[in-house]
Amino acid sequence: MIWSLLGQAPVSLAYYKSSLSIYKTKPSTPLNRFSSGFPAPISTPAIRVFCSKSGRVGSMASSVQNQGSISYLTQREAAEVDETLMGPLGFSVDQLMELAGLSVATSIAEVYKPSEYNRVLAICGPGNNGGDGLVAARHLYHFGYKPFVCYPKRTQKPLYSGLVTQLESLSIPFLSVNELPMDLSKDFDILVDAMFGFSFHGAPRPPFDELIQKLVNLHNYEQVQQKSPVIVSVDIPSGWHVEEGDVGGEGIKPDMLVSLTAPKLCAKKFSGPHHFLGGRFVPPAIAEKYKLCLPQYPGTSMCVRIGKPPQIDISALRENYISPEFREDQVEADPLDLFRKWFDDAMTAGLKEPNAMALSTTGKDGKPSSRMVLLKGVDKGGFVWYTNYESQKGRELSENPHASLLFYWDGLNRQVRVEGSVQKVSEEESEQYFHSRPRGSQIGAIVSKQSTVVPGRHVLHQQYKELEEKYSNEGLIPKPKHWGGYRLQPNRFEFWQGQTSRLHDRLEYSPQEIDGKRSSSPPWFSQTFQLTSIPLPITCKKSKQINPED
Ligand SMILES: NC(=O)C1=CN([C@@H]2O[C@H](COP(=O)(O)OP(=O)(O)OC[C@H]3O[C@@H](n4cnc5c(N)ncnc54)[C@H](OP(=O)(O)O)[C@@H]3O)[C@@H](O)[C@H]2O)[C@H](O)CC1
Ligand SMILES: Cc1cc2nc3c(=O)[nH]c(=O)nc-3n(C[C@H](O)[C@H](O)[C@H](O)COP(=O)(O)O)c2cc1C
Ligand SMILES: Cc1ncc(COP(=O)(O)O)c(C=O)c1O
Numbered sequence: 001m002i003w004s005l006l007g008q009a010p011v012s013l014a015y016y017k018s019s020l021s022i023y024k025t026k027p028s029t030p031l032n033r034f035s036s037g038f039p040a041p042i043s044t045p046a047i048r049v050f051c052s053k054s055g056r057v058g059s060m061a062s063s064v065q066n067q068g069s070i071s072y073l074t075q076r077e078a079a080e081v082d083e084t085l086m087g088p089l090g091f092s093v094d095q096l097m098e099l100a101g102l103s104v105a106t107s108i109a110e111v112y113k114p115s116e117y118n119r120v121l122a123i124c125g126p127g128n129n130g131g132d133g134l135v136a137a138r139h140l141y142h143f144g145y146k147p148f149v150c151y152p153k154r155t156q157k158p159l160y161s162g163l164v165t166q167l168e169s170l171s172i173p174f175l176s177v178n179e180l181p182m183d184l185s186k187d188f189d190i191l192v193d194a195m196f197g198f199s200f201h202g203a204p205r206p207p208f209d210e211l212i213q214k215l216v217n218l219h220n221y222e223q224v225q226q227k228s229p230v231i232v233s234v235d236i237p238s239g240w241h242v243e244e245g246d247v248g249g250e251g252i253k254p255d256m257l258v259s260l261t262a263p264k265l266c267a268k269k270f271s272g273p274h275h276f277l278g279g280r281f282v283p284p285a286i287a288e289k290y291k292l293c294l295p296q297y298p299g300t301s302m303c304v305r306i307g308k309p310p311q312i313d314i315s316a317l318r319e320n321y322i323s324p325e326f327r328e329d330q331v332e333a334d335p336l337d338l339f340r341k342w343f344d345d346a347m348t349a350g351l352k353e354p355n356a357m358a359l360s361t362t363g364k365d366g367k368p369s370s371r372m373v374l375l376k377g378v379d380k381g382g383f384v385w386y387t388n389y390e391s392q393k394g395r396e397l398s399e400n401p402h403a404s405l406l407f408y409w410d411g412l413n414r415q416v417r418v419e420g421s422v423q424k425v426s427e428e429e430s431e432q433y434f435h436s437r438p439r440g441s442q443i444g445a446i447v448s449k450q451s452t453v454v455p456g457r458h459v460l461h462q463q464y465k466e467l468e469e470k471y472s473n474e475g476l477i478p479k480p481k482h483w484g485g486y487r488l489q490p491n492r493f494e495f496w497q498g499q500t501s502r503l504h505d506r507l508e509y510s511p512q513e514i515d516g517k518r519s520s521s522p523p524w525f526s527q528t529f530q531l532t533s534i535p536l537p538i539t540c541k542k543s544k545q546i547n548p549e550d
C-alpha cells in the first residue's frame with residue numbers, strides 16, 4: 001500500500017500538510033517507519049544526549065573519548081571523577097554507592113521482571129563495586145526479587161558492615177564460595193557481577209578467579225541456551241581490562257552492563273543486548289570539566305538505556321499478568337462504585353493520567369475510529385469529556401450517538417470497558433469547564449480547527465500568538481461555540497483483571513430487565529445494573545469465561 005502523509009501539529013490537533021515525497025525518497029511503509037523509530041519494548045524512551053557547552057577543559061579532557069556522542073572514561077579519569085565527587089563536590093561514598101546500587105536495581109527491573117527472573121545472586125567484590133552489589137541486592141529485595149549474596153572478601157569498614165546488617169535483617173542468605181552450586185544455572189535467574197569496578201588491575205586473584213570462571217562457563221549470550229541465567233555486570237564486566245575490555249576473548253559476556261557515572265572505555269567492547277547508564281548524580285560542573293556527553297535520564301528514572309537497542313521479536317513480547325483475584329463476591333452492586341474504586345487504585349498507584357481513555361465512535365458509514373481523550377467527570381449521569389464538536393469524533397457522534405470508552409491501567413493489570421449513548425453536556429457546563437482550563441489551552445481550543453488540514457504549524461503559532469496578545473489583560477477568553485463536553489450514559493461495563501496464563505477475570509455489568517423491560521431512566525444502574533447471572537438481587541458471572549487466550 002502507498003500511504004499519504006498528513007502530519008499532526010503539536011500544539012493544536014489540527015493537521016498540517018506535509019510533503020508526500022518522504023515516501024518517495026524513503027521507500028518505507030508507516031509500519032516499518034514505526035518499528036524503526038522506536039527502540040525498545042522497555043520503558044526508556046529514545047536517547048537524547050546532552051553535552052557540556054564549552055570545549056575541552058582540564059588536564060585529562062583530551063583523553064575523554066566519545067563514541068556516538070557519549071563519553072567514555074579511562075581508568076584514571078574514572079578514579080579522578082570519583083575523587084572530585086567525593087572531595088570538592090561534597091558527596092560521601094555512602095551516598096554515591098546508594099545511588100549507584102539503586103541504578104543497578106532499577107536497570108535490572110526495567111528489563112528482567114521479577115515474575116520471570118526472581119532468584120538473584122549478587123557476587124560482591126572487596127571494593128566499592130562490591131558495595132554497589134550489596135546495595136542493589138537490598139533494592140531488588142524490595143522490588144520483589146529473591147536475592148542471595150556471595151561476599152567472600154568482606155571489608156571491615158562501617159559502611160560495608162552496615163550494608164551487610166541491612167541485608168541480614170531482610171533474611172537475605174549469604175552464601176560462601178563453597179556453598180555455591182557447581183552449576184549456577186539451576187538455582188538463579190540473574191547473576192549480578194559486582195566483583196570489580198574501575199580499580200581492577202592484573203589478573204583476578206582467588207577466590208574471584210574461580211567465581212569469574214563460573215560465570216564464563218555457564219553463560220554465553222550468543223549461544224541460545226534454555227534456562228541460562230542472565231549476567232548483569234556492574235560498571236565493568238569483572239575480569240575485563242578497564243580500558244581494553246575482554247582482551248583474550250575468554251572473559252565473561254554479560255547480557256547487561258550498567259555503567260556508572262559514565263561508561264568506561266571497555267564498555268565500547270560490550271556487545272550484549274542491554275547497556276544502561278546509572279548514577280544520576282553528575283553535577284553540571286563535572287560534566288563541564290570533563291567534557292562529558294551523557295544521555296538525559298527520562299523523567300524521574302535512575303537509569304537510562306544507552307547503546308544499541310536490542311532487536312525485538314514483537315511476537316515474543318508478552319507479560320504474564322499476576323494480580324489479586326477479582327471475585328464476584330467482592331464487587332460493588334453499582335458498577336460506578338467499582339469504577340471509582342478502581343480509579344482510586346490507579347491514582348494511588350501513581351499511574352500517569354489514569355483518566356486517559358480511548359474513545360471509539362462510528363459515523364453513519366459504520367467505520368469505527370478511536371482516539372484518546374481525558375475523562376473530566378464521572379457521576380450517575382455518566383462519563384464526561386471535552387473536545388471540538390467539529391472534529392471527526394464530533395461528526396461521528398452527531399451521526400451515531402453511541403460510543404465506547406476504554407481505560408487501561410498498566411501496572412494494575414486492569415482494563416475497564418464502558419459502552420453507552422452519548423449526549424452533549426449543557427452549554428453552561430461546558431462554559432464552566434472551559435474557563436477552568438489554563439489560558440493557553442483555552443486559546444489552543446480557539447485556534448485548533450481539530451481534525452482539519454492546515455497549511456503548517458506556523459499558521460497555528462501565528463494565530464496563537466495573536467490571541468495571546470489579544471487576551472493578555474487577564475480578561476475572559478470566550479469559549480468557542482464548537483467546543484464543549486459530551487456525556488456517555490453507560491449501558492454496559494466490563495471490568496477486567498489480568499491473571500496468569502491468560503485466564504483473566506472478566507465481570508460484566510449489564511442493565512437488569514424488570515418485567516421484561518430494560519430500565520432506562522437514570523439514575524438506574526445503582527439499583528438495576530446486575531452482574532450477569534448470580535441469583536438476585538445481584539447476579540454475577542465471569543462473563544464469557546473465556547478461552548485461555550482471550
Ligand atoms: N563515581 C563513581 O563512579 C562511583 C563508583 N562506584 C563504584 O565503585 C567502583 C570502583 O570502586 P573501587 O573501590 O575503587 O574499586 P573496585 O570495586 O574495582 O575494587 C577494588 C578492590 O578490588 C581489588 N582488586 C583489584 N584488582 C584485583 C585483582 N586482580 N584480583 C583481586 N582483587 C583485586 C583491590 O585490591 P588491591 O589490593 O588489588 O588494590 C580492591 O580491594 C566503580 O567501578 C563503581 O562500581 C561507587 O559505588 C559510587 C560512585
Ligand atoms: C492522553 C491523551 C489525551 C487526550 N485528550 C483529549 C481530550 O480530552 N480532548 C480532545 O479533544 N482531544 C484529546 N486528545 C487528542 C485526541 O486523541 C485526538 O487526537 C483529537 O481529539 C482529534 O481526534 P479526532 O480527529 O478523531 O476527532 C488526547 C490525546 C491523548 C494522547
Ligand atoms: C486537543 C485536546 N483537547 C483537550 C484536552 C484535555 O485537556 P484539558 O485537561 O485541559 O481539558 C487534551 C488533552 O490532551 C487535548 O489534547
Ligand SMILES: [K+]
Nearest residue numbers: 193196234236
Ligand atoms: K563488575
